[in-house]
Amino acid sequence: MTTTSPRIAVLGAGYTGLTIAHLLARRTAAQVTLVNDRDRFVERMRNHQVAAGHTVRHLPLRDLLRGSGVRLVVDRVTRLDTTDRRIDLAGGGEPLTYDLLVYALGSHADLDAVPGAAEHACAVAGVEQAERLRDRMGAAGTVAVVGAGPTGLETAAELAETHPGHTVRLITGGALGRELSERGRDHLRRALDRLGVQVWENATVAKVDANGVLLEGGRHLAADAVAWTAGFRVSGLAAQAGLAVDEHGRMLVDATLRSRSHPEVYGIGDAAAALTRDGHVLRMGCGPGGLAGACAFHAITARLAGRDPEPLRVEADALCIGLGARDGIFQPTGLDGTPRGRTLTGRPVALIKKAVLRTTGRYNLRHPGVSLLAARQR
Known part of the structure; x- marks a missing residue:
C-alpha cells in the first residue's frame, strides 16, 4: 500500500459510510471513493414516518459531498475480489481498485424469515x-x-x-x-x-x-x-469475498474495526460484528454504528501515520424510542442489553428523539467532525 496517497474505497453511503468518507477525504491525503447504489442519502431512522405518510426530505449525495474531495460512484457492488483488491459494479464500468476498503453496506429486512x-x-x-x-x-x-x-x-x-x-x-x-x-x-x-x-x-x-x-x-x-x-440481515458480499464473517454474515472485526482475516479491510455499521476491547459485540443500530465508524477513522489514520491505534471503547448503550410525536422512552442499558439506570419517558424523550434525528440526519452529515467526539480515545 502506498503511504503518501492511498486509495480508500468506502462501500455504502448510510450514516456511517457517508461520515467516514467525509472524514478520510478531509483529514488524510487519501484518494477516497464512495460507492452507493442510489444518488440520495436516506434517513433510515425516519422510515417509520415515511410509512405513516409524513414528508421526509432525501438529500442528494452530491450536495452533501460538495467540497469534501470524495469521489462518488453511484452503482451497485456485485463482487469483491480481495486478492486483487478490486470492486466489480453492476453498471458494467471499469472495476474500482483500492489499497484500503471500508465496508459499510448496512442491513436490510429479513423478508425470507417466513413464507409469504x-x-x-x-x-x-x-x-x-x-x-x-x-x-x-x-x-x-x-x-x-x-x-x-x-x-x-x-x-x-x-x-x-x-x-x-x-x-x-x-x-x-x-x-x-x-x-x-x-x-x-x-x-x-x-x-x-x-x-x-x-x-x-x-x-x-x-x-x-x-x-x-x-x-x-x-x-x-x-x-x-x-x-x-x-429481524434484519446483511449482504452476502463479505462472505462471498472470503472475508471472515459470523453465523449471520456480519464481517468479523477486531476492536479497531479491522477485518480479522483481511487487514486492508475495515467493517463498520450493521454489516460488521464490532467487538469492543471488553469482549462485547455491538448491537445493530445508528448509535453503535457511529461509534464504530469514528473508531475506524481513528484506527485508519493512526496506522497511516505509523502509530498503533486505540481499540473501540464503549461502556454503555441506550435505546431512544419515539412513540409518536409527543411521547417516547429513553432506556439506558448495558452492552448486553440489560436495562440499567433511570428510564425517561414522555414528551421530554420525544424532544430528545427529534433532536437526535435532526442532528444525525442533517448537522452531522455536513459537519462530520462532530461524530468524532463520541469515540473515546486516550
Missing part, C-alpha cells in the same frame, strides 16, 4: 418498502406490525397516531418491552393503549398472506397491510 413475507409484507428498513406501506395505508382499515423491537414500536405508534381511524395490531414473539425496565414497560403499555394499538404477545408469525398473518397454532389475524420489522 417477501410477497405480501412491507419492510420499514428500506425507504422504497416504507413508501409502499404508505401507499397501502390509504385503503387499509387494519395494519399488522410484526416485530416489537424499537423499529416495530416506533412504526406501530406512528401509524396509530397518524391514522387514528385505522386498527393497528402489534405482534411480538416475546413479551412486550422485554428490553425495558419495569417503568419503561409500564409506560409503553399505557402509550400503546392510549393510541389504540392492539398488542399480541408471545405470538409467532408462521405465514403472511394477502389477508393478514397466520400465527403458529393456527390463528389468523386479518390485516389489509403488514409491516415487517422482525
